[in-house]
Amino acid sequence: MDELELIVLDNNSKFQTKILLKILKKLKLIDTLVLNSKNDLFAKGNNLASKYASEKTTHYLLLNSDIKINDPNCFNRLMEIHPTGGGISSFGAVLYEPIRADGYCMLIDKDLYDKYQLDENFEWWWSVTKIQSQILTEGLKIRAVQNHEKYIHHYGGKSGKGWKDAKGMDIRMDEVINWFKDKKENVEIIKII
Known part of the structure; x- marks a missing residue:
């Protein structure tokens, strides 16, 4: 990535x-720091950011706080595998139905994100799943790297509390699977890069 x-x-x-x-901002390691007065959870927090x-x-890179960067060039690699013509590339894959990218380190074209935004009716991870299904509807691709430890480590479950009671967590799995109906062929799982 250039910049x-x-x-x-x-x-x-x-x-x-x-x-x-605040210290990292003062040291110019953070360009923009927004201190939210409440926990708006994942979907609204990313939409605000x-x-x-x-x-x-x-492009936007949605990056959870429970990530350790193992290779400083990891974001360049994510950009290299990003679908030509737009879509999503991610470190992390969900291998059960619906097969899709995980959202803890997900690169998405700005115009697509701005068009759909994360659905705040699904305050936690289902918002990332839904936006993927919307992008697939446009005929675009999703590429998800399964074995990404060389690039990043995801600790999992360390980026916050409150998700169990988050709006939208009670969605039925058959409804989520239906979001991906007839779109599976545009989801590519990459095992090792």
Whole structure:
């Protein structure tokens, strides 16, 4: 990637985390820091953060806070495998139905994200699943890397609380699977890159 812009939207973390983020901002390691007064959870938090991106932005990388970067060139690699013509590339794959990209490190074209946004009726991970189904409806592709430890490590479940009671978590699995009906051929799982 030629130029990265780091936007951090803090969903009302503990005091120590906020202090650390302010220090990182002062050291110019964070371009834009937004300290949210409440936890808006995943969907709304990402939607709010996207509004702070510069006009030059071509892609958004949704990156959970429970990620460890193992290779500083990982984002370049994600861009290299990104579908030509637009779509989604991600480190992380969900291998049960519906097969799809995981959302903890997901690159998406800005115009697609801005068009659909994460559905705030699904405050946690189903919002990422839904936007994927919407992008597949346009005939675009999703590429998800299954074995990505060389590039990033996802600790899983460490990026916040409150998801069990989040709006939309009670959706039936058959409904989610139906979002992907007749679209599976455009989801590519990459085992090792």
